[in-house]
Amino acid sequence: MxxxxxxxxxxxxxxxxxxxxxxxxxxxxxxxxxxxxxxxxxxxxxxxxxxxxxxxxxxTSKAIPDARDSAQVLLCLSRESREAVDAITANAQAAGGIIDPTPTQDMGFMYGRSFEDPDGHIWEVMWMDPQAAAEGPPAEAMAN
Missing domain, CATH: 3.10.180.10 (2,3-Dihydroxybiphenyl 1,2-Dioxygenase, domain 1)
Structure with a gap:
């Protein structure tokens, strides 16, 4: 399985x-x-x-935190293209979600945006160039 x-x-x-x-x-x-x-x-x-x-x-007996005030996790999904990242983000906004609660990331080889669902749970959505995914990021990206 x-x-x-x-x-x-x-x-x-x-x-x-x-x-x-x-x-x-x-x-x-x-x-x-x-x-x-x-x-x-x-x-x-x-x-x-x-x-x-x-x-x-x-x-669980643990309290349910208000995800609009605190964050326990950032959930991340991969998409097949930069355009697909923008599309799911646009769909989230059209459905009433908050877009880009975390900084947009554009490193050339990797692109990411984010949205919040109605309860404030943050979903990051990213695309990475297939070559960078297989070989690792370019050296200049790791210089920081």
Whole structure:
């Protein structure tokens, strides 16, 4: 079986979060979704579980931080081109997300932008030149 990742995120409004993630390109898997959770699929290996706060609390007694005020993780997705990075960012903005909450990165061989979902979870989206991905970044990029 291919190794997969399931990112679990607490959300304050499950329906609104589901609509947002569908707008940026995820697909809802009804088999693993109900009134407490939505399984959002980006690829065969990447799934995001959107969990209502009450359901989240059944997994941990730790407080749910407000992602608009604090950050525990920065989630990063790769895209196949610079244009695809801009497209998912534009889709996030059109769906009500905040775009570029972290600095845009343009190093020539690598390009990245970011967006926040309705709960403030930050998603970075990046593209890297396939040659740089295979061989490593250019020497001048590592000089800093």
């Amino acid at each position: 291919t190794q997969m990742i399931f990112v679990n995120l607490p959300v304050s409004d499950l329906a609104a979060s589901t609509r947002f993630y569908e707008a940026v390109g995820f697909t809802r898997n009804p088999q693993f979704s109900n009134e407490m959770a939505a399984c959002m699929v980006l690829s065969d290996a990447i799934h995001v579980m959107l969990l209502t706060h009450d359901f989240w609390k059944t997994f």
